[in-house]
Amino acid sequence: MEKHEPRLDAPEEEGKTPGLSSDEKEEVHENQPPRAAVLHETIRIQGDHELERTVAALWWSALAAGLTMGLSLMAMGLFNSRLPDGETSKVIASLGYSAGFLAVILARQQLFTENTLTAVLPIMSKPNLGNLGRLFKLWGVVLAGNLVGTLLVSYVMLHLPIFDAKTDVAFLEIGRKVMENNLSEMFSKGIISGWMIATMVWMIASQESAKMWIIILVTYLMALGDFTHIVVGSAEVSYLVWAGELGWKAFWLDFAAPTLAGNIIGGSFIFALISHAQIRSESGLPPKDDGQGKSRKEPNADA
Template sequence: MSLPNQSSVDGPEGAKRTDQARSGAPSGGKAVGDRFSTDEIFQRVVATADEEVDSVTMKLYLSGLAAGFAITLTFFLYATLRAALPNDTTGLFTPLLYPLGFVYIIMGRYQLYTENTLTPVTLVLTRVASIPALLRVWVSVLAGNFSGALIGTFVLAHTGVFSVAASGAAVNIGLEGIQTPWWDLVFKAMFAGWLVAGLVWMEHAVRDSVSRVVLIYLVIYAIPATGLYHIVVSSADVFYLVFTGNVAVATGLWEFVVPVLLGNTIGGVFLVTLINYGQTANRFPEGEGPRTRLSISDWLFSLRVSKPKE
């Protein structure tokens, strides 16, 4: 995920209107320079979404792969710290390093599935991108995320990177997830999806890197600290259990990955994207030309994306 490149507008005319990025999205608020309205945030999200749906499938996959590798870092750090702090009965200290992989992903502009429950969905809701185009983004990114987590956990399971204690902690984390009732996982993951999609929304409302890092850290820390589940981290948990012989592939996928994927998707799409879409009116950057809404048949069955007219 990447934010639109910004450029300032000079001169008296520029002083009276909102600064705009090259995409046409606002890089400053109209009413207050360092605060964006809901419409302005939505326009910045749309600019990011345009870049994502325009990306070729291989680029999306490779960016998702990089994100999957970064999630392996989160998995590794979380298990290592949990092993080092066996008496942390509150569960507030073991997640301290958990957000680091997400900082790499979001600041490095890699593609993460849960982020994409917001950005490209905005184009589908406005009917300028089709549902199949959205699914292409989702499948490409999720395949990359899973591949990165698979490779990363394979290395951890077959080398001496993990200490014995950390390996045991990683196994216990995964088993705790699988032993959680199916629908409990869905609802826990729904709240996590809400957090991550909300993070992406808020990230489009800030203008500097320090604020972004603090925001990422606090929101992502809340996921393990409150016992919630993120699909890519959960997939790493399952892959590690499979590689260490603690669970069968089918069991891990059905009992853990599927409910978490479902919950994250519901949380991101319904609790963030649809709600924020409903409270906006001017959804496209002022600096771009008009767009033609797709026909219902194209919206449902084609891979088309409507572009601004010059």
Template structure:
């Protein structure tokens, strides 16, 4: 082999790129996390300034829509044979409610744990803390009202056949049998995954359906606890007279709530903020 043959090959494309353009490309690459952070922070600021009534009605609609996760799972289980692979298919039904809620831009509590907390982390003052608390409280109560209405409808309306209704109750009882510690631990990854989903949405334009489907399928497959979907299941258990509502709230609902908050706001939001806040300060 000659000396000339051993020379490294220069890519022709690189000859047409100036040093300034290379620096600009590197800057844009570094900005990606900051841009996503800023998009979500601006969304959070917009949510904090929305009228209370708008947030309330959107939250109720989200509670109604999210019940479709349980309903779709029940219909899929009814249609599938009792085999080892059945959960791999029926758990896709869990995504139905999330697709309805997130693509319709309705107010879901676990989304707000991320979008609302980023402005608070950026500017931790009395105004932002009170605003975040107000938003969380309004959305959570509205979601609970929506899932309660949905549970009453699916239990008493006859819209579901008796066999599908029995399957929905069977799915709900599985969640109700978890203890408080188990529910809390199962709620941590659910909160984290929903927060990761929110973080990915700005860079997933055109692929939102598949991103939502994938992450919510993971929640269902892992049997993680989501407080809003879980509330629809727990209300159905209470309406069926299987367990008392106050016991379900204390043993299942509140541990799921705290687990989702810590997993979403406490873990993911702080990690997301931590990776960009110094860069944001340098930029300012």
């Protein structure tokens, strides 16, 4: 009796699920999560576009973002002034921290800590003096615009008759809580904050449809952990300055300098470097077999 070896058609190759139609295979392909190299390239292109923007465009967008970030201070102050004292109230009030981030990111305004990732990836892909100069221009303009905006909004919140006395006290307490950190704590917490914002940007590139929930999750955890952020914190701490409880020297040296350094290190030198190193390592992988006896290379992230 003649034996026939079982035939393996392409859909039923070893290790693959048998019986899938061509439409089902296409559906499987479409439902695959994007590779890290795709996310890297998406963010790199976004960063390159930001680096090409004019100084005027960056300035006005960054100024608007600084003003908008006042929503975080406003929301937390309103929550705190209307909730009873206690840890449970802090858990609820921390949700207010997300308000400014949601408004700024959904409105596509320029936020400095976002640029510690997006604008750095193009520099890592093509490190040269020209790109480095573009990065420092972007950082300088955006940071200045953000800080001017937050200082303006905190001044207005204090001096205009907008909030009741209980809410004003809540604003002061928020600023005092930030200034309880010493220099080492400001710096260390700033690193975690910068890393979390960079993680958020990476996650949004992967799941654009879930952008709002990603922003809320990450920034809510930042508030619960009391991590320091140069933009939100500048609104919180400058409120103390305008109220006469703190000097400008303490604002710049005790808060702004260590927090800014931590944010940059966490977002650029930790997250961005590790992410870029991962992509560079993947680009050096050996070619893969396409199932038809031919070899193919993974797309290069630097293409």
